[in-house]
Amino acid sequence: MAADKLPSLVPTPANSQTTKGPDNIADGGIHLYFQVNGSPADVMTAYKAALEEKGWTVTTMVTSGGQGGGGATYTGTNGGAYGVFDGGGYSTNTYLDVCAWPTKPANPNCSRGDR
Known part of the structure; x- marks a missing residue:
């Protein structure tokens, strides 16, 4: 998969209040950050x-x-693409960091974005 196709594979969470990215990361990947209005359990299930x-x-x-x-x-x-989707928060604030690569990197680290 070409790296420029990765953003089309990443859904924007419902009730997103803030979206940052995509930013380029190591191994041809991208990082996106979302702040979502909703409980962490509900947001991550959805x-x-x-x-x-x-x-x-x-x-x-x-x-x-x-x-x-x-x-x-x-x-x-997703096909050859690999992703890490890390979300958490408290009450009605959920923060979601998403990293996607064209293929699985040796170290698929998805660092949390600036909040």
Whole structure:
């Protein structure tokens, strides 16, 4: 997959309040950041469905939460593309960092964006 096609594979979460990117990252990848109005559990559940609608196969899910906060980290593939989708927050504020590469890099690190 060509790197310039990656943004078309990344859905914008419903109820996004802020969107930053795409910014170029190592290994020909892109990084996007979203601030979303909604609880972390609801936003990440909906985002998983949006990823699947865009053709992603979500292969790893790690969830955390409690006391009104929480989040999830997903990894997935879409054809040859590889992505890391890391979201979390508290109450009705969810922050989502998305990194996508044309192929899985040796170190698929998706650093959290500036908040």
